[in-house]
Amino acid sequence: MPDVLVIGGGPAGMAAARAARESGATVTLLESGDDLGGQYWRHLPAQRSDPDEGKWHHGWQRFLDLRAALVADPGCEVVTTAHVWSVDRRDGRPPLVHALVGPPDGGDRTPRTFDPDALVLATGAQERTLPFPGWDLPGVFTAGAAQALAKGERVAVGRRVLVAGAGPFLLTAVASLVRVGAQVVGVVEAADAKRLAKGWATKPWRLAKASHKATELVGYLRVLAANRVPYRTGSAVVAAHGTDRVEAVTVARLTPDWSPVPGTERRIEVDAVCVSHAxxxxxxxxxxxxxxLTEDGSVQVDDRQRTTVPGVLTAGELTGIGGVDLALAEGRIAGAVAAGAEPDARDVKRRAVFREFATRLAAAHGVRPGWRSWVDDDTVVCRCEDVTAGALRSAAELTCSKGLRSLKLTTRAGLGLCQGRTCGRAVEDLLTGVLDPGRTANRPIAAPLRLGELAEHGRTCNREDVP
Structure with missing residues (x-):
């Protein structure tokens, strides 16, 4: 009976764990949060449960059923607050996986090492926010942070909020903000109407099997209409203003490549702005x-969700941004294959349908290069280390360097507490011509840990025979 380790307790990881169990494997599912669900099914903790929780989520009953099945299954160990900080590569075998289990701010986390027969990575994605002057002011949030506070704490990030960026996720953030009492003064979508139509309306019959997505869209449009929230396309927040916190933003019309159109600037008073571009x-x-990795930075997989490393599979947003339905289908395929079984043909068909959806999403809302013109030399790009765009450009020019590593060491961009998670892709894009793009995601220590925890880690292991 194969032993499958799944890292990530969101939709893809939960689906992978369930499929692996159905195929006869023993499973360990690691989730860094306090409960399963990931970012998509983020919810109140059990001690503060809401009987109307389902109204905050799509597919809530599916989550409840999946979680109940996994938690009750004696062949599946669900480990929450499990922070994987490192892996050890081994030739021809899945890597050893090192984790610390317990609250991340606690001092008594338990070290564990896993030696699986197959490993499924389902670590999801994170938001990309393009920098602009003033984006480091208090009151500027990612749309995901605003939604997390609304869904996980029932807290509004502000009273008068503007939501901006690109993609349908903006609409989900609006729905959550309205539900917790915020006044959303507008939604600003960077893609223009022509590009949106080209991305979504070309050969629409190919999306027929994903018709429930249209139903979800109609629901969000009803929220906009009921709350009189204006929706503007081909525009972006190009600056935020304020002293101690954000007090207003400047919105400008954009060209098709997302360069601001001079003379179209408009100032809007807000006390919070939520931004998410990808x-x-x-x-x-x-x-x-x-x-x-592929050229777009996602993990390269074959038609069975296998990566280029033997015994390692992946599913969900790691293989490309495509939403929950694609994550669930890929998760089930990866879990079955990890257990040594054939994937269900229905899951393979669903994957094909929602990969088409993912292609449309990128075509309609993908980031365009003109955003760089939003950023003047005084704009802070790396907020952890206060590195400006001017410092980045100057270092590249003065050192004649094309290597991202040397430019990071020279400027300290991406070397702060977040280790480039917030600014990494922006740093790479601003340093045009860099020779090693993607290096900001190379973090051998994947999660923070104390030196004392590192010293103690070697004393605890799941198996005595681990080399």
């Missing part, structure tokens, strides 16, 4: 494992 796969562990 999602990028969280590839730290995949890179440490040795998985090859």
């Amino acid at each position: 999602f990028v796969p969280r590839t730290e562990l995949a890179i440490s494992t040795g998985c090859a």
